[in-house]
Amino acid sequence: MTTSPRPAAATARGAALRRKHRREAYRTLAFLSPWLIGFGFFFAYPLISTVYFSFMKYDGFTAPVFTGLKNWDYVFNHYPFFWQGLGNTLWLVVVMVALRVVFGLGIGLLITKVKSGAGFFRTAFYLPYLAPPVAATIAFAFLLNPGTGPVNHALAQLGLPQPGWFNDPSWSKPALTMLALWGIGDLMVIFLAALLDVPQEQYEAAELDGAGAFKKFRFVTVPHIAPIVVFAVVTGVIQTMQYYTQAIVAGKVASGVIGGSGQQFEPGYPRGSTWTLPQMVYNLGFQRFDTGSACVVALILFAISMAFTSLLLRRRAGFVTGED
Structure with missing residues (x-):
């Protein structure tokens, strides 16, 4: 009993299509990389850091200490x-x-x-x-x-x-x-x-x-x-x-x-x-x-x-x- 060549050909076409999609994804990422790097370093990281430090007591010299909502309470009620x-x-x-x-x-x-x-x-x-x-x-x-x-x-x-x-x-x-x-x-x-x-x-x-x-x-x-x-x-x-x-x-x-x-x-x-x-x-x-x-x-x-x-x-x- 001989094996049909069609499943093997379909598998090869599927693998080739996946490789093509992967190359296109890499190419797209390569073109987007300047924007992604800029977004990460100049927007995402500063924003996450700002949120992090808003819950910390930090003077820029000593290690930050978690204080919960004290900074928020100070700004709204005491500043x-x-x-x-x-x-x-x-x-x-x-x-x-x-x-x-x-x-x-x-x-x-x-x-x-x-x-x-x-x-x-x-x-x-x-x-x-x-x-x-x-x-x-x-x-x-x-x-x-x-x-x-x-x-x-x-x-x-x-x-x-x-x-x-x-x-x-x-x-x-x-x-x-x-x-x-x-x-x-x-x-x-x-x-x-x-x-x-x-x-x-x-x-x-x-x-x-x-x-x-x-x-x-x-x-x-x-x-x-x-x-x-x-x-x-x-x-x-x-x-x-x-x-x-x-x-x-x-x-x-x-x-x-x-x-x-x-x-x-x-x-x-x-x-x-x-x-x-x-x-x-x-x-x-x-x-x-x-x-x-x-x-x-x-x-x-x-x-x-x-x-x-x-x-x-x-x-x-x-x-x-x-x-x-």
């Missing part, structure tokens, strides 16, 4: 700046991001309507974005100085009230928002590129149907640029949740502490109105050497950023009506 800093950060996320998107889109729309000199206006609005954050903040602090600044001097000449700006807790965050709006060039360029990509024939068709300027913006412009708006809002939220340099420099300059050792500085000057969560991470981790509590604030910052981003991406279908 005096946490809730005020959280409120300041959320205020900046809601107000600053919204105004930056509106102003960036508005300036982009205005430049598309300019008949001549559009290149000059693009450059003029983009240049402030290139200014170093520290230098720009120092300049704004001197311009908005309540006693000697030219802004308040001009307001006085017009008979208008002169705010305290960075020296007034009620005006410090609006002053930081003005600084952010001054450097609106990055969003202006992004929105300008999206606006110039809207098909002109759709504007012409809408005009033939009797649509005015508002309806053309609502039913033609918005559907085409909505993905860019989502991108601007998401990246704006992430950047604002990391807001550190401008807030701390403005507080130092307004309080008279510009540099030098031995000078006393009230964090979040004036009266904690410029405290942000990233400042707390630095204060706890590098000034108080309380790495565990700093990791708790970092995780809260990460969780809020993820929550905002997830909410925006989940709801994007409500206002992204065009094709992605």
Whole structure:
């Protein structure tokens, strides 16, 4: 009785197919390896370490000691700046991001309507974005100085009230928002590129149907640029949740502490109105050497950023009506 060659041939084909799939898997892993290495070293490992140290008493010098939820309890119930800093950060996320998107889109729309000199206006609005954050903040602090600044001097000449700006807790965050709006060039360029990509024939068709300027913006412009708006809002939220340099420099300059050792500085000057969560991470981790509590604030910052981003991406279908 002879053995049929078919089972042997099928087995050989199956083995060859498995070897092919294995080679493809190795090839895919080879192409993905730079990303996988970067993800592991620069995201996964730091995140796992942050979670680990949030349950430890660790000062960066001695061995960490497990303390359970004590760091979390300290941050939520005993760290005096946490809730005020959280409120300041959320205020900046809601107000600053919204105004930056509106102003960036508005300036982009205005430049598309300019008949001549559009290149000059693009450059003029983009240049402030290139200014170093520290230098720009120092300049704004001197311009908005309540006693000697030219802004308040001009307001006085017009008979208008002169705010305290960075020296007034009620005006410090609006002053930081003005600084952010001054450097609106990055969003202006992004929105300008999206606006110039809207098909002109759709504007012409809408005009033939009797649509005015508002309806053309609502039913033609918005559907085409909505993905860019989502991108601007998401990246704006992430950047604002990391807001550190401008807030701390403005507080130092307004309080008279510009540099030098031995000078006393009230964090979040004036009266904690410029405290942000990233400042707390630095204060706890590098000034108080309380790495565990700093990791708790970092995780809260990460969780809020993820929550905002997830909410925006989940709801994007409500206002992204065009094709992605």
